[in-house]
Amino acid sequence: MSFLLFLFVRYQKEYTKDYVTKIDIKNIPSRLLIANDIPENITITLKGFKDNIYELPTEFSAYIDLTNASIGSNIYNVNLAGDIDYSKMNITVNPSEIPIILDELSYKTVPIKVPTVGIAAYGLTVDKIIINPSNTIISGPKTLISSIDEIKTFNVDITDKYMDYSSISRIHLPRNIKSDVSRVNVNIIFDKDLDRVEFNDLAINIDNLNGKFKINDHNPLIINKIVLEANKIMLANLSPDDIKLYIDLQEMTNVGMYSNVSVEANIPVHTRLIEIEPSFFDIEIIERDVTDTNNINYTNNNIATNEENINNETITNENSVTNE
Structure with missing residues (x-):
């Protein structure tokens, strides 16, 4: 009976806590880079008992070591950092393994395009768009770079625009792609017909x-x-x-x-x-x-007199309504 009571008390004191931490990618081989999307964070679940809660870590850090990695897709373990002996703890790491695709770093010069949205005044159409600079050098995984023929800016709204329009627009880059240009000057010329x-x-x-x-x-x-x-x-x-x-x-x-x-x-x-x-x-x-001056004064006086008569008539009518 006492043993069951002990288990019950211990169960009531069981402690569970989740930690969310970023993954640090270490030792990426030279001239290689990550070509796929990987999660930024992992969840670490720690279970223990409340009576030793103060002995538990207050935070965790995690990393993936790519020291011996090579080009291609592989599964890599998520490791917990620090000098703590995790073997004595009830720890669950989710996810504990992450697929990573490594690819060769590549460069390419591509044109910059400016997409427009909205309808200009009077149904005008865009005659031409002048972009400065008009090209950019992008870098990233070779498989991604080879599939990119142009880079676009964020949309430029031309709703109700009529006069030729100038603005500065930011480059909209795909994930894992970098560019030596971040903003461009845009001049939109309308065909005004x-x-x-x-x-x-x-x-x-x-x-x-x-x-x-x-x-x-x-x-x-x-x-x-x-x-x-x-x-x-x-x-x-x-x-x-x-x-x-x-x-x-x-x-x-x-x-x-x-x-x-x-x-x-x-x-x-x-x-x-x-x-x-x-x-x-x-x-x-x-x-x-x-004579002209007198006529003007006469006209002005008549206007003023007429306005005064109208006001007096209005007051009289209001008084009549009140008396009734």
Whole structure:
């Protein structure tokens, strides 16, 4: 009975712990390297009793020794490192053996390609991609190197892009392959399928003219011709209302004749101004007549009075609703 009680107590005090540790690969022969994927970690399971828990290791380390290894595939034992006598411990190593393929180190020069994802604005297609540098020297197992004809970067997103696009992209390398290039400069040139459109007889707006002046408009300010260049799909939806033409007179603070005053054009994004005719005007600024000034003041006063009447009427209506 006492013996059974002893076994029961010992069972209750049984101790199990898992350790996860990295595998260190040692003594790889010169000019050889590992050609297959091997696990980075192994699990070491240690069993014992809680009454001697403080005598157990707090960590483990493991390694595979390739001192006498040769080219090809072989199974290699996982060894536990350190000066500990593991024979007195109940230890399980998982996995305890690992297949490793050794291959000859090889080099190769291959081109670099840039894959793109997404759809550019207006359905534009990529005309060409300029990559700098355009080649790289890769190194790795001979069997892998011989099967690689190019190296790609990570995807470049061209969604909604229209203007030619530049970026820096990182090289995306297969496992066990190294490259002497890690990043490349990428310039993406779009085939914009360009066309041109011409609009005629467009009026010009006058901006920032002092209120006491006016323009002697004996010659109308009209643009005879304006030519824009853009993608064909965009041009199909373009109208004269999308173009804003103006002359800024903020700097003209005195009456007189001003020669070669330039016309400013606000055009839609992704369009290019090819021609505008005329692009300059001679502007004569004269003083506004007293009658014109009074008319302006009268108009402004009427606007203010009307706004005040509307506000008063609104207040009256609100009061009427409240009284009801």
